[in-house]
Amino acid sequence: MSAARNGLAGESTGLPRHIAVIMDGNGRWAKKRGLPRTAGHSAGADSFRRLARHCQKLGIEYLTVYAFSTENWKRPREEVDGIMALLEKYLRQALRDMEKEKIRIRILGDLAPFTPELQKLCRECMERSAVYTGAQVNICLNYGGRDEIVRAAKKWAADGCPALDEERFGGYMWGGDIPDPDLLIRPGGEMRISNFLLWQIAYAELYFSDVLWPDFDEAELDRAIEAFRHRQRRYGDVE
Ligand code: IPE
Numbered sequence: 001m002s003a004a005r006n007g008l009a010g011e012s013t014g015l016p017r018h019i020a021v022i023m024d025g026n027g028r029w030a031k032k033r034g035l036p037r038t039a040g041h042s043a044g045a046d047s048f049r050r051l052a053r054h055c056q057k058l059g060i061e062y063l064t065v066y067a068f069s070t071e072n073w074k075r076p077r078e079e080v081d082g083i084m085a086l087l088e089k090y091l092r093q094a095l096r097d098m099e100k101e102k103i104r105i106r107i108l109g110d111l112a113p114f115t116p117e118l119q120k121l122c123r124e125c126m127e128r129s130a131v132y133t134g135a136q137v138n139i140c141l142n143y144g145g146r147d148e149i150v151r152a153a154k155k156w157a158a159d160g161c162p163a164l165d166e167e168r169f170g171g172y173m174w175g176g177d178i179p180d181p182d183l184l185i186r187p188g189g190e191m192r193i194s195n196f197l198l199w200q201i202a203y204a205e206l207y208f209s210d211v212l213w214p215d216f217d218e219a220e221l222d223r224a225i226e227a228f229r230h231r232q233r234r235y236g237d238v239e
């Protein structure tokens with residue numbers, strides 16, 4: 001979890017070791033085309049699949065995407081149901097294509113409110129893809145940064161309050177063993193974090209783009225990585 005460790009990896013290859021993405025702008029993409037919001041989410045899922053492959057090809061070790069927040073339950077029932085149906089479809093497809101894709105899948109977030117079927121698909125994807133070590137995608141579902149920190153504190157208390165430092169506390173997060181993101185990308189034009197990875201992005205480089213997520217293609221990702229390569233990460237130190 002140490003930022004310094006990530007920094008060293010980034011410096012040796014020039015590439016971020018871990019990219020996190022707030023997949024935003026699906027609804028506006030659909031609206032612009034006179035389509036229902038769910039059509040935007042479907043196009044967004046395609047974008048995710050394409051970029052996961054692109055990251056794998058580039059040698060990015062971790063891609064973490066924000067797919068459904070703890071706040072997204074506020075949306076109309078129809079939209080939430082549509083997103084859940086797309087998730088099921090994606091996970092079934094991932095199970096089918098697993099041997100070809102060779103990407104490890106992890107789901108981060110509280111799955112308890114999801115249907116038993118969706119929970120089972122999540123577990124199956126995680127278990128069956130655990131053998132792949134080259135590239136990993138982490139899908140944040142029913143995920144909230146504050147919720148994660150509160151749960152971490154509860155897990156620590158349930159463990160009997162052992163001696164704590166930043167690294168150990170980070171270990172109580174959903175993906176406690178995953179190194180922190182080096183680059184956080186938010187497409188869709190908003191300049192906010194919306195409760196994503198609050199603990200882990202302490203020293204991430206931020207990249208905002210006006211391009212809506214379904215239009216965020218390989219060239220856009222390359223642009224974000226190129227911008228990252230020109231950043232100087234100091235972690236509070238001098239040059
Ligand atoms: C992000 O796209 C996907 C989810 C939050 C599930 P939005 O649905 O937020 O798209 P906009 O921001 O309304 O365009």
Ligand code: IPE
Pocket residue numbers: 022023024066067068069072190192194
């Ligand atoms: C963040 O996008 C959540 C996901 C992309 C899953 P939102 O669209 O929910 O964020 P706000 O409401 O614009 O902050």
Ligand code: MG
Pocket residue numbers: 024025026
């Ligand atoms: Mg949005």
